[in-house]
Amino acid sequence: MKTKSFAPWLTAGAMALGLAGFTTAASASALDDVMKARGLTQKDLLAAAKTYTPTGGRDEFIVFSSGGQSGQVIVYGIPSMRILKYLAVFTPEPWQGYGFDDESKAVLAQGKIRGKTINYGDTHHPAITETNGDTDGEYLFINDKANPRMAVIDLKDFETKQIVVNPIMKSEHGGSFVSPNSEYVMEATQYPAPFANEYVPLSQFNEKFRGAVTYWKFNRKEGRLDPSKSFSVELPPYSQDLSDFGKGPSDGWSFTNSFCTERYVGGIEKGRPPFEAGCSQKDTDFVHMINWKKAAELVAAGKAKKINGHDVLMMDTAIKEGILFLIPEPKSPHGVDVTPDGKYFIVAGKLDTHASVYDFAKIKALIDAKDFAGKDPYGIPILDLKKSLHTQVQVGLGPLHNQYDSKECIVYTSIYVDSQVTKWNYCEGKVLDKINIHYNIGHLMSMEGDTMHPKGHYLVSLNKLAIDRFNPVGPLHPQNHQLIDISGDKMQLLYDMPIPLGEPHYAVAIQASKLKPKVRYKLGWDSRTDKKSPYRTRPGREKVVVKDGVTHVYGTLIRSHITPEIIEVEEGTTVSLHFTNVERAEDETHGFAINYHDVNLSVEPGKTVSATFVADKAGVYPYYCTEFCSALHLEMQGYLLVRPKGVKASTDAVSEGQKYTKADYDKQIGTNVATQGVIDSVVGYIVARNYKDFAPVVALVEDATDQLNFAASAKKKSEDFAGKSDWQNATLWAQQWFQYQVKAADIGLRAKTYLDEHGAKVVK
Numbered sequence: 001m002k003t004k005s006f007a008p009w010l011t012a013g014a015m016a017l018g019l020a021g022f023t024t025a026a027s028a029s030a031l032d033d034v035m036k037a038r039g040l041t042q043k044d045l046l047a048a049a050k051t052y053t054p055t056g057g058r059d060e061f062i063v064f065s066s067g068g069q070s071g072q073v074i075v076y077g078i079p080s081m082r083i084l085k086y087l088a089v090f091t092p093e094p095w096q097g098y099g100f101d102d103e104s105k106a107v108l109a110q111g112k113i114r115g116k117t118i119n120y121g122d123t124h125h126p127a128i129t130e131t132n133g134d135t136d137g138e139y140l141f142i143n144d145k146a147n148p149r150m151a152v153i154d155l156k157d158f159e160t161k162q163i164v165v166n167p168i169m170k171s172e173h174g175g176s177f178v179s180p181n182s183e184y185v186m187e188a189t190q191y192p193a194p195f196a197n198e199y200v201p202l203s204q205f206n207e208k209f210r211g212a213v214t215y216w217k218f219n220r221k222e223g224r225l226d227p228s229k230s231f232s233v234e235l236p237p238y239s240q241d242l243s244d245f246g247k248g249p250s251d252g253w254s255f256t257n258s259f260c261t262e263r264y265v266g267g268i269e270k271g272r273p274p275f276e277a278g279c280s281q282k283d284t285d286f287v288h289m290i291n292w293k294k295a296a297e298l299v300a301a302g303k304a305k306k307i308n309g310h311d312v313l314m315m316d317t318a319i320k321e322g323i324l325f326l327i328p329e330p331k332s333p334h335g336v337d338v339t340p341d342g343k344y345f346i347v348a349g350k351l352d353t354h355a356s357v358y359d360f361a362k363i364k365a366l367i368d369a370k371d372f373a374g375k376d377p378y379g380i381p382i383l384d385l386k387k388s389l390h391t392q393v394q395v396g397l398g399p400l401h402n403q404y405d406s407k408e409c410i411v412y413t414s415i416y417v418d419s420q421v422t423k424w425n426y427c428e429g430k431v432l433d434k435i436n437i438h439y440n441i442g443h444l445m446s447m448e449g450d451t452m453h454p455k456g457h458y459l460v461s462l463n464k465l466a467i468d469r470f471n472p473v474g475p476l477h478p479q480n481h482q483l484i485d486i487s488g489d490k491m492q493l494l495y496d497m498p499i500p501l502g503e504p505h506y507a508v509a510i511q512a513s514k515l516k517p518k519v520r521y522k523l524g525w526d527s528r529t530d531k532k533s534p535y536r537t538r539p540g541r542e543k544v545v546v547k548d549g550v551t552h553v554y555g556t557l558i559r560s561h562i563t564p565e566i567i568e569v570e571e572g573t574t575v576s577l578h579f580t581n582v583e584r585a586e587d588e589t590h591g592f593a594i595n596y597h598d599v600n601l602s603v604e605p606g607k608t609v610s611a612t613f614v615a616d617k618a619g620v621y622p623y624y625c626t627e628f629c630s631a632l633h634l635e636m637q638g639y640l641l642v643r644p645k646g647v648k649a650s651t652d653a654v655s656e657g658q659k660y661t662k663a664d665y666d667k668q669i670g671t672n673v674a675t676q677g678v679i680d681s682v683v684g685y686i687v688a689r690n691y692k693d694f695a696p697v698v699a700l701v702e703d704a705t706d707q708l709n710f711a712a713s714a715k716k717k718s719e720d721f722a723g724k725s726d727w728q729n730a731t732l733w734a735q736q737w738f739q740y741q742v743k744a745a746d747i748g749l750r751a752k753t754y755l756d757e758h759g760a761k762v763v764k
């Protein structure tokens with residue numbers, strides 16, 4: 001039993017730490033006490049041991065979860081289930097300055113629909129770029145169901161780089177899914193509507209309303225979707241749903257299922273049965289099969305029609321060219337998931353208790369032999385369900401989605417109504433295990449479980465309702481992601497994680513080792529265009545330039561000052577602030593917030609960001625850094641002075657409250673000399689060790705060297721003033737010299753701690 005081995009493991013651990021017998025006994029009894037006090041079982045402890053990540057520990061997998069109506073993406077680690085970041089995508093988010101600086105405003109503006117600003121998204125399905133059918137960790141895509149859009153996030157800095165608007169859809173759902181080498185990102189309609197932006201009465205639903213699948217061309221070198229090379233395939237007005245790309249033997253094909261193939265249009269207010277009744281009359285709906293590689297060739301050959309400036313391969317063409325087929329699927333299907341080897345795809349029908357395993361080889365043979373069971377009202381060939389199937393398995397009530405294991409033929413299906421996960425063998429058609437979840441599971445996600453090489457080990461159940469799982473926080477509950485251990489024969493529930501941000505639908509996990517995010521930007525970088533910013537500014541080159549009636553402030557941020565510290569303009573001036581964070585140190589982000597003007601920036605090391613606004617009201621507006629970046633962070637401040645029109649700038653001297661004498665100067669110099677002693681000893685400690693073997697320490701040393709250079713220049717100014725017996729300025733500069741010393745010492749001590757914790761060796 002695993003539970004029995006727990007105590008010996010603990011003891012062994014304690015002995016490995018070199019603890020005496022007495023201490024071991026004391027720890028064990030303390031553990032018993034904690035268990036008793038908190039009502040924990042051996043099983044709980046085992047689950048805790050599998051998820052607990054000690055301080056400084058890292059996760060094996062990183063998850064990108066849709067943030068639902070928040071329009072964001074949630075990033076967390078597995079097995080710790082610690083949330084690492086919310087990625088701002090379709091929604092303004094002040095912490096990241098997203099939607100508050102000019103650069104990110106431009107990204108959000110790409111998501112305008114017919115000129116209208118949309119400030120939210122309903123994100124459903126994230127997808128990571130793939131190489132040969134396996135996730136490579138370069139880019140992430142996420143769709144917006146409500147306002148058909150697709151976003152590109154660069155995983156080098158976890159920032160949203162692009163939003164594209166679907167040119168023909170009014171609603172979508174089956175996105176984002178990537179082809180095995182990320183040539184295309186797929187997006188399928190949900191609710192049919194006319195492609196044109198015009199009014200069409202519902203009486204013309206069958207003729208004028210349409211669904212579609214859009215294939216967004218991804219330019220990996222640029223890291224952007226290319227609308228000019230993207231295209232769509234017109235589909236009947238069935239409510240298309242989830243999709244997947246084929247791989248291996250099925251590479252070149254894509255699969256999109258649908259519901260409401262009844263083409264019912266509701267109208268309960270006119271006495272007709274409602275949508276939910278009309279849309280579930282038939283026992284089967286259709287999975288759409290599209291040969292996308294051939295479709296791309298047809299579009300390149302000029303066989304598409306331009307609609308709203310976008311290439312659409314019309315149904316007639318698709319049928320004639322033999323690239324579009326339908327297969328019946330039971331009943332109100334939801335997920336369609338291609339197996340890792342690409343030989344099968346599994347469809348789960350929400351109103352059926354079965355999951356259906358389709359055999360791609362059989363389907364291909366039927367298509368090649370033109371063996372069709374009929375045609376739909378639009379003339380699309382329909383394949384025979386029985387002849388296309390490998391098997392059907394009774395998995396439970398309300399099956400939704402499927403995810404694959406690293407073990408051959410093993411799949412996990414989410415069972416919404418039963419609130420369960422069913423583990424089964426799709427090759428042999430056999431149910432193997434079931435586990436209860438809380439409550440009403442939607443998607444589920446295994447580690448890289450939708451790739452050609454799933455990693456197994458863990459499964460996350462993305463539940464729709466949390467109900468009583470957490471401390472109550474009002475009628476709106478958090479979502480619940482449950483971590484399940486799938487390494488053994490029996491599934492084991494490990495952890496419940498509340499997610500307080502929108503309703504996540506799908507999530508994708510990737511081995512953490514595949515992600516290579518950067519620590520800092522090249523100095524003066526516009527992170528949204530991934531180019532040098534035209535507004536980049538080096539320290540000492542700060543300036544104010546009036547151009548075309550706009551006052552451009554080229555400033556810098558570094559611990560612990562904002563340059564310029566004073567900005568003065570006349571009322572009505574358009575001001576464009578450009579700040580470059582000139583830090584090179586890891587995690588030294590500076591913020592910039594200014595009273596009244598709705599300006600709030602996040603400036604990561606190396607980044608240049610801008611904020612343009614009209615100083616429309618005379619007054620005094622303090623600004624400051626919003627990140628507690630150093631001991632003198634609160635002093636990282638300044639003033640925007642807005643003069644009333646026609647009033648001249650004051651030239652009066654500023655009067656300090658404090659007057660300094662030679663004695664003050666000497667005292668400060670004494671402090672500085674003592675501080676230098678501390679710095680020298682820390683530097684001595686570092687350079688006596690193999691610090692160059694530790695990249696983070698090398699970066700810290702560079703940073704400390706910068707600070708000491710600044711200190712040297714302040715020291716020089718101080719001495720010059722002292723030479724002129726100007727004790728006021730000499731003392732102030734001596735104090736500034738001390739500030740740089742403090743920063744250098746702070747960084748040096750951080751480096752020393754790092755070396756101690758990572759076993760650095762003394763070198764001769």
Ligand code: CUK
Nearest residue numbers: 124400442443505506
């Ligand atoms: S959907 Cu929400 S549970 Cu948008 Cu993939 Cu199935």
Ligand code: CUA
Nearest residue numbers: 625627629633
């Ligand atoms: Cu920079 Cu606080």
